[in-house]
Amino acid sequence: MVNRRQFLGTSAAALAWSRLPGYAAELLDAKKRVGLIGTGWYGKCDLFRLIQVAPVEVVSLCDVDKRMLTAAAEQVAARQASRKTPRTYGDYRQMLREKDLDVVLIATPDHWHALPMIAAVEAGADVYVQKPTAVDVVESQAMLAAARKHGRVVQVGTQRRSTPHLIEARDTILKEGRLGKIAFVDVYCYYHMRARESPPDTAPPDYLDYEMWTGPAPMRPYNSLVHPRSWRAFMEYGNGIVGDMCVHMLDMVRWMLDLGWPKSVSSSGGILVDKQSKANITDTQTATFDFDDLKIVWNHRTWGRSPDPDYPWGATFYGDKGTLRASVMGYDFAPEGGGAAIHKDVTYELEQYPEDKTEKDLEKHVAPAIRVHMKDLLTAIARRGRPVADIEQGHISSASCILANLSMRLGRTLVWNADKGEVVGDPEANALLRRPYRAPWIHPDPTTV
Secondary structure, three states, X not given: OOOHHHHHHHHHHHHHHHHOOOOOHHHHHOOOEEEEEOOOHHHHHHHHHHHHHOOOEEEEEEOOEHHHHHHHHHHHHHHOOOOOOOEEXXXXXXXXXXXXXXXXXXXOOHHHOHHHHHHHHHOXXXXXXXXXXXXXXXXXXXXXXXXXXXXXXXXXXXXXXXXXXXXXXXXXXXXXXXXXXXXXXXXXXXXXXXXXXXXXXXXXXXXXXHHHHHOOOOOOOOEOOOOOOHHHHOOOXXXXXXXXXXXXXXXXXXXXXXXXXXXXXXXXXXXXXXXXXXXXXXXXXXXXXXXOOEEEEEEXXXXXXXXXXXXXXXXXXXXXXXXEEEEOOEEEEEEOOOOOOEEEEOOOOOOOOOHHHHOOOOOOOOHHHHHHHHHHHHHHHHHOOXXXXXXXXXXXXXXXXXXXXXXXXXXXXXXXXXXXXXXXXXXXXXXXXXXXOOOOOOOOOOOOO
């Protein structure tokens, strides 16, 4: 017998599917068993959006932070229709050993994306993995190879591809040729998001398995900047602001303009202003992604003003017939030589999904895009097709950003051979495509996964 709460939950999911045409009605026929690895900020954001749009059962949660894990289990029990409390694990390998999950969500720090994702597809699950795909190029290549070998659907969390107003801008402005010839796209982030503090190193808290948290990354003394969330301040765990923010905008531009790999990547920058913090990511960086007669140029500064206060993080497409500015908050189209300009703001869905109003730390303006991204993932699973942010697309965008950091490190332009997956004529650069792993963890190899 179906109780009232289960009926209402299923009915709400059915209504959610009906809001956007083109999604698979057959998804409501089978309840997916879901596990989440990484129960922090974005792990819960992703999981709760999935619960909102499909009748899934969250059966497993994994995190190396016991407090975070316990809190997440309680929240999931309150949010899912069954009211069941998920099983909890401190090691993703134990969770995946059960082999009873249909879908695995991965929202760990970046250095922990590759190994769990590969293990999940080996265990027979389809996967949603947060961006960037990996911290080095070979990791990302191995993730793609594993997904294809095991025939699993893998969606990457580059949800600009599922942002309703950006889909509208692509379809009604770019695809209709209203910008004319586009030869330059400016992508940028001017958020003051780089950690500025320099707290002392301490012993890790007793609720955190810091050995497991560090995993294959270099072992640093524990610092309160590292966990939670501020790990992005350290290159040991990610790829700086280029890997965190540029990957979104580069991927958005590639999707909107139907681009593949850049022919070459160059970058320069460094820590030019804030030399006091423990953070070792750049506070200033420029990167150029060369697509022959189209140049995409990235800039970030974690200090000073944004050139355009309305677009502190976004992309500006320059065409000979018009200009398009696009971001998570909306878009603006301005035609050359007069004509009607177009402005569109992001659409919130707070009345349709009232949980969004009170959910802690939720980016309310991004929630609709995550929901569409989850629907797209489940449609691809039902039809055994490729999602909009398929692992190959995530790999291209992520690896391109990693190459930008390597270019800055080496001080030269890197010419990329996409067929061979290597830098042309540069053994030193190719040696850096694979980061050393800390024992006993073994770096995945795309030829053997």
